[in-house]
Amino acid sequence: xxxxxxxxxxxxxxxxxxxxxxxxxxxxxxxxxxxxxxxxxxxxxxxxxxxxxxxxxxxxxxxxxxxxxxxxxxxxxxxxxxxxxxxxxxxxxxxxxxxxxxxxxxxxxxxxxxxxxxxxxxxxxxxxxxxxxxxxxxxxxxxxxxxxxxxxxxxxxxxxxxxxxxxxxxxxxxxxxxxxxxxxxxxxxxxxxxxxxxxxxxxxxxxxxxxxxxxxxxxxxxxxxxxxxxxxxxxxxxxxxxxxxxxxxxxxxxxxxxxxxxxxxxxxxxxxxxxxxxxxxxxxxxxxxxxxxxxxxxxxxxxxxxxxxxxxxxxxxxxxxxxx
Amino acid sequence: xxxxxxxxxxxxxxxxxxxxxxxxxxxxxxxxxxxxxxxxxxxxxxxxxxxxxxxxxxxxxxxxxxxxxxxxxxxxxxxxxxxxxxxxxxxxxxxxxxxxxxxxxxxxxxxxxxxxxxxxxxxxxxxxxxxxxxxxxxxxxxxxxxxxxxxxxxxxxxxxxxxxxxxxxxxxxxxxxxxxxxxxxxxxxxxxxxxxxxxxxxxxxxxxxxxxxxxxxxxxxxxxxxxxxxxxxxxxxxxxxxxxxxxxxxxxxxxxxxxxxxxxxxxxxxxxxxxxxxxxxxxxxxxxxxxxxxxxxxxxxxxxxxxxxxxxxxxxxxxxxxxxxxxxxxxxxxxxx
Numbered sequence: 001x002x003x004x005x006x007x008x009x010x011x012x013x014x015x016x017x018x019x020x021x022x023x024x025x026x027x028x029x030x031x032x033x034x035x036x037x038x039x040x041x042x043x044x045x046x047x048x049x050x051x052x053x054x055x056x057x058x059x060x061x062x063x064x065x066x067x068x069x070x071x072x073x074x075x076x077x078x079x080x081x082x083x084x085x086x087x088x089x090x091x092x093x094x095x096x097x098x099x100x101x102x103x104x105x106x107x108x109x110x111x112x113x114x115x116x117x118x119x120x121x122x123x124x125x126x127x128x129x130x131x132x133x134x135x136x137x138x139x140x141x142x143x144x145x146x147x148x149x150x151x152x153x154x155x156x157x158x159x160x161x162x163x164x165x166x167x168x169x170x171x172x173x174x175x176x177x178x179x180x181x182x183x184x185x186x187x188x189x190x191x192x193x194x195x196x197x198x199x200x201x202x203x204x205x206x207x208x209x210x211x212x213x214x215x216x217x218x219x220x221x222x223x224x225x226x227x228x229x230x231x232x233x234x235x236x237x238x239x240x241x242x243x244x245x246x247x248x249x250x251x252x253x254x255x256x257x258x259x260x261x262x263x264x265x266x267x268x269x270x271x272x273x274x275x276x277x278x279x280x281x282x283x284x285x286x287x288x289x290x291x292x293x294x295x296x297x298x299x300x301x302x303x304x305x306x307x308x309x310x311x312x313x314x315x316x317x318x319x320x321x322x323x324x
Numbered sequence: 325x326x327x328x329x330x331x332x333x334x335x336x337x338x339x340x341x342x343x344x345x346x347x348x349x350x351x352x353x354x355x356x357x358x359x360x361x362x363x364x365x366x367x368x369x370x371x372x373x374x375x376x377x378x379x380x381x382x383x384x385x386x387x388x389x390x391x392x393x394x395x396x397x398x399x400x401x402x403x404x405x406x407x408x409x410x411x412x413x414x415x416x417x418x419x420x421x422x423x424x425x426x427x428x429x430x431x432x433x434x435x436x437x438x439x440x441x442x443x444x445x446x447x448x449x450x451x452x453x454x455x456x457x458x459x460x461x462x463x464x465x466x467x468x469x470x471x472x473x474x475x476x477x478x479x480x481x482x483x484x485x486x487x488x489x490x491x492x493x494x495x496x497x498x499x500x501x502x503x504x505x506x507x508x509x510x511x512x513x514x515x516x517x518x519x520x521x522x523x524x525x526x527x528x529x530x531x532x533x534x535x536x537x538x539x540x541x542x543x544x545x546x547x548x549x550x551x552x553x554x555x556x557x558x559x560x561x562x563x564x565x566x567x568x569x570x571x572x573x574x575x576x577x578x579x580x581x582x583x584x585x586x587x588x589x590x591x592x593x594x595x596x597x598x599x600x601x602x603x604x605x606x607x608x609x610x611x612x613x614x615x616x617x618x619x620x621x622x623x624x625x626x627x628x629x630x631x632x633x634x635x636x637x638x639x640x641x642x643x644x645x646x647x648x649x650x651x652x653x654x655x656x657x658x659x660x661x
Contacts, residue, residue, distance in 0.1 A: 038524040039495075151613045181385035181551065186595035186609045208525050211597030215604055234601045252529040253599050254554035256581060263529040263558065269494040270524060 001027040001050065001170060001202075006063030008045050008054055017273040019045040021226040023063070024300075027170070032196065032203040034217030034234065036210060038270050042226040043206045047174045050204070051090050052080045067170070085116050089163035093175040095155035099147040105129070105158055106143035112162055132161040135198070136191060153184035160191065164199060171196075174206045189216060210253050214238060219306070222246050225271050225281035228300070232307030243309040245282045280311070288313055336513070336545050337374040337397055342367055342406035344392050348618065364617045366392040367403070368569035371644070374562075376512075379539060379546045381560035381577070383553060383592075387614050389569040391517055394549045398430055398515050399423055410513065428458045431506035433535075435518040437498035441490040447474070448486035451505045459509045473504040477534060496527035500534065507538055514538075517549040532559055553596050557581055565589050568625040569617055571644055575651035585653040588626045624656065632657060 008020040020042045027033050037043040048054055050065060052072055065072040067087065072080065084090075092098050099108060109129035113120050130140040136157040147155055156176065163171055173192065177185035189212065196203055205216055213220050213234065220237040222230045222245065230243040241247045251264035268285045271277055277284050283293040292312050300308045301315055345363040367389040374380040382390040395401040397408055399415050408415040411429070418426060431454075434440050441450055451470045455461045461469055467486075474482035477500040490498055499519065506514060516535060520528045536559060539546055550556050556563050557577055564574040565586065573586040584590045591610045610629040615621060621628050627637035636656045644654040 038526055040524075153613050181614070182553070182595045183385065183591060183610060184613055186597075186607060187611075189597070190607070190609065209597060210525075210599045214599045214601045215597045217601075238599065238601050249526055250599070252526055254529075254558045255599055256554050256557050256593065256596055257598055257600070257603070263532070265530040265533055266526040267530075269496050269527050 001068075002064075002066045003027075003046075003050070004064045004066075006046070006049060006065065007061045008042070008049050008058060009061050010058045012057050015274050018226050018276065019058070019273055020049065023223075023226075023228055025221055025228060025231065027202060027204055029169075029202055030200060031218045032205055032216050034213035034220040035204060035206045035223060036208065036213050036220060037223035038208055040225075040270055040273060041223040042273075043223050044174055046223070047090070047172050047204065047206050050172060051084055051088060053090075082116065085112065085168065086166045087168050088170045088172065089166070089168040091156075091159050091163050091171060091173040091176045094179050095152065095159045096147065096179075098159055099155060101147055104144050104146055105133075105150070108158070108162060109143070109165055113165055116166055128165055129161070132164055133158070135164075135195065136161050152180055153187060156180060156184075156188055157191065160188070160195070164195065167199070168201070170202045170204070172204045172206070175208070176205075177212070178207075178209075185212075192216070210250065222249070225276055226273060227281060227310065229282065229311075230303075230307070230309035231300075232304065232309075236304060236307055242303045242307070242314055243282075243311050244286045244288050244313070246309075248285075248287075334375050335373040336376040336378075336411060337372075337380075337547070338407070338409040339370060339372050339393070339397060340407040340409075342370045342393065342396060342408065343404045344389075344396060344401065345404045362618060365569050365620060366617055367396070368620075370406075370566075370569070370571055372564055372571065372574060374545060374547065376545055377539075377543055378562055379536070379548060379560045381548045381550060381556040381563035382566060383550060383556045383563050384566035385551055385592075385614055387568070387617060388566040389617075390549045390551075390566050393566070394515050394517055394547055397547060398432065399427060428509055429511055430513040430515065431509070431511040433499070433502050433506050433514065433516040433519045435521050437495065437502045437522075438490060440502050441498060443490055446487050446489055447479075447493070447501050450490075450501065451508055454505060454509045469508070470504075473508055474501075476507075477501075477504040477538075478530075479504070494527075495523050496530060499523055499531050503531075503534060503538065507542060507544075510542065511544065513545045513547070515547045515549070518551070519548070520555060521550070521552070528555075535559065553592060565592070568614060568620055570625055571652075571654065572626065573651075573653045573655075574644065575648075579648065579651045583648075583651075585647055585651070585658060586626075586655050587630045587632050587657075591629075591631075624654070 003023060003025045006020055006023045010017040010019055023046060035043050049060060054060055106126055106129050110122055110125040113125040113128060129143050134140060138154060138157055177188050207213060217234045220234050221228055224245050229245045237246060241250055248266045252266060254263060266285055271281055279295050280293045280298050283289040298310045298312050300310045303309050303314055344367040345365050348362045348364060370393055382393055384390045396403050402416060448470050451473055452466045455466050455469060471482040474485050479485045479497060479500050520531050523531050538544060548559055560577050563577050563580055564571045567588050573580060573589045584593055594607050595609055612629050623638040623640055624642050627633045642654045642656050644652050647653050647658045
């Protein structure tokens, strides 16, 4: 999947929130890309846009999303619906609100499968449900249970199972473990890792948790105020972060394995999307901000063999690099 | 030593054999035909001591009883049995009026600052409320005091915040307002229930630092309730790990993190995602989830999920025993010192 210059806005009355601004990002076959950001950074909106799920008052105002050579924005609603589920599927944060409380688990699968293939028989759909659930460690006998009879972790397994039911090649997981306790979270993450190999999936993992990214992702994209601040391979992000925001963010995160780590604090709070600061959105909180940051929006510059970041400070660094 | 109870002059909060069972409402038919009544054992025989000036962490997953325990030690929920002594006074033997007066000594910070603040009340008024009802500060001096409090929690210039409303502020700023209100009447004891769980990642460290600064400046005793081990490690000098209404392990934070004894604590620590991509490893994660407190397992409540379970575990409830100096664990693997 390839995203070029994507912008998404939410319009209410005369207020416009620019949730995603000019985002370009590539998602490679078979990789896990971690998309990290704080609330309001636009990471969930980006995920929804990739699924073709932006609805008024949200609008995609610019950009292209190409998946397997097809521009998603040009697809009609039928084609788009067909693509969702069979090619791209999504897992959301809260399994309780994603499952219908008066429907049996098996019926969720039947509905989902028949929505994409009207000819699929109930028996066939049930059989798929049982196989997928077995992969997730849920006994087949429980397809006739209702969501409330499942624990939080099992509900999230069901959501993962639904996403897998039609054999997609890309899964977008938006904070899939945020509502879960830490042990169950570890169980679900392990499950996602195993299934990714088994079903040869690509995974876009949207999260605010740097620990999860460190454990799961091959590459990481850091979002701030609707823009991509930095993209790089995971080890590079953690060991040699280039963007001041990434650096600051890593310094604020406690690590239970490090003795008495002193946490740095980032002053201020994330900017408002309806009234963003001019220039680089991070400049009011950035310790290195200078004149130009307040006036101009920085473009992404190449910072390594497979990495880029949007910061004026890095332009000089790279220039020096290439002149060597 | 600390969780054993007994008479220890320096302990500020003493909780002894605390139990809180919530009765389960049954339908009419069930009431007519069955005589046994069921209850959820939210807190089941919990004992701990908090010394003055401690930042004491109650750590556990959802359903472990940590919030219920916190509420009881704040005088907000009457326990089924057991004792809560604060500063030598038995909280639940006080009559209503005295209990209210006693509450001046304690304040709260909850998870969601937006629902803790009245949306129709300005920041200034919200912070003066406790001054008006619980202190002797005369009306003429309240504004000045509120401004001072705002500066103190890092909301400056204070003037510009005074007449704003909660919806004008960011999540982190709102939590600062809640903290300002909590310290306005000079409490001795602060209960912070997941104070940073809803705050943005980049702001979380600010709020933790602010709470610790207030603790130092006011010599507060803080009971911190959290599910986040990293938060507990950063803020607390002592912690108790709870599971299904019981304390599994208790001691100094550094001892517990350096040398976790209980298989449950070990599992919890292993499960936390580590922000270091070079430390990816296969984890030993226990199967299943925290069982229902309506029908807890026999013996040790963790035994059905424990990797080191043996026959004694399903039969006998392990006692919380001192294994190393100041380090307590409730597990049959450790026969005590």
